[in-house]
Amino acid sequence: MAIYIFGIKKGIREKKAIHKFIKEYYNDWFPNLPNYQNFSRRINFLAPAFQLLNDVLSGESNDDLLMPFDLLDSMPIIVAGAKRSGSAKVAKGLCNKGYCASKGIYFYGVKLHVLAQKRYKTLPQIRMAEIEPASENDISVAKYQLNGRVYNLDIFADKMYVNKRWHEDLLLQNVIIRTPVKLKKGQIELSDDDKAFSKWVSSMRQPIESLFAWIDRKTGIQSASGVRSTDGLISFIFARLAALAFS
Numbered sequence: 001m002a003i004y005i006f007g008i009k010k011g012i013r014e015k016k017a018i019h020k021f022i023k024e025y026y027n028d029w030f031p032n033l034p035n036y037q038n039f040s041r042r043i044n045f046l047a048p049a050f051q052l053l054n055d056v057l058s059g060e061s062n063d064d065l066l067m068p069f070d071l072l073d074s075m076p077i078i079v080a081g082a083k084r085s086g087s088a089k090v091a092k093g094l095c096n097k098g099y100c101a102s103k104g105i106y107f108y109g110v111k112l113h114v115l116a117q118k119r120y121k122t123l124p125q126i127r128m129a130e131i132e133p134a135s136e137n138d139i140s141v142a143k144y145q146l147n148g149r150v151y152n153l154d155i156f157a158d159k160m161y162v163n164k165r166w167h168e169d170l171l172l173q174n175v176i177i178r179t180p181v182k183l184k185k186g187q188i189e190l191s192d193d194d195k196a197f198s199k200w201v202s203s204m205r206q207p208i209e210s211l212f213a214w215i216d217r218k219t220g221i222q223s224a225s226g227v228r229s230t231d232g233l234i235s236f237i238f239a240r241l242a243a244l245a246f247s
Contacts, residue, residue, distance in 0.1 A: 098134025
C-alpha cells in the first residue's frame with residue numbers, strides 16, 4: 001500500500017510504472033519486492049484496505065479553515081469511452097454505461113459521489129466518498145449517503161438533487177439542501193429573486209468542481225482505462241484519494 005500510494009504521489013499513473021520505479025530507485029528499501037504480476041494481485045486484493053484507509057483519513061481534521069457548509073456532487077471515473085461504452089465488460093460487477101451531463105458524454109465506468117466540507121479560500125475537504133455504477137441516479141446515491149447517516153448540515157448541490165419531499169424529510173435530521181431553482185411547468189423565466197438565489201448557490205458550490213479538477217490533475221483518477229478488475233478499480237480510486245489526503 002505504501003509503495004502504491006508513494007508512486008501516485010510522485011505523479012506516476014500506471015501500476016506497472018510504479019513497480020518499475022520502486023525496483024529501479026528504491027530496491028534497497030524493498031529487497032523482497034515481488035514481481036509485477038504478484039505485486040498487482042496484492043494491490044487488487046487490498047482494495048477494501050484502501051477504502052478503509054480513505055475513510056479514516058477523511059474522518060480526521062483539525063483544519064481551522066473549515067466552514068459550516070458542505071458540497072454534494074459526483075464525477076465520472078471512465079473505464080471505457082463513448083465508442084466502447086456499449087460493449088466494454090471490464091469490472092462489470094461494478095461498472096456499466098452511463099451519461100455525464102457536465103461533460104456531455106456517454107461512458108462505461110462508475111461515478112465517484114462526494115460529500116465535502118467547504119473551506120475558506122482553498123479546496124473543500126472530502127467527508128464521504130462512494131462509488132456506484134455510472135448509470136446510478138445521483139439523487140439515489142445521495143439518499144444512501146445522507147439519510148440517517150448525517151445530521152446538522154447545510155449542503156449546496158446542483159439541480160440534479162432537486163426533490164422537495166426528500167429535502168423535507170432531511171429537515172428531521174437538521175440537514176438543509178440548497179439547489180438552484182428549477183423552472184416550474186409552463187414557466188418561461190425565473191423571477192429576479194430566484195435568479196439571484198440560484199447564482200448564489202452556484203457560486204457556493206463551485207469549489208467542488210475545482211476539487212474534482214484538482215484531483216484528476218494530480219492523480220489522473222478520471223481515466224481508468226488500464227483497470228482490469230473490480231478490485232483493481234476500487235484500489236485505483238481509493239489509493240488516489242488517500243494519496244491526496246496525505247498531502
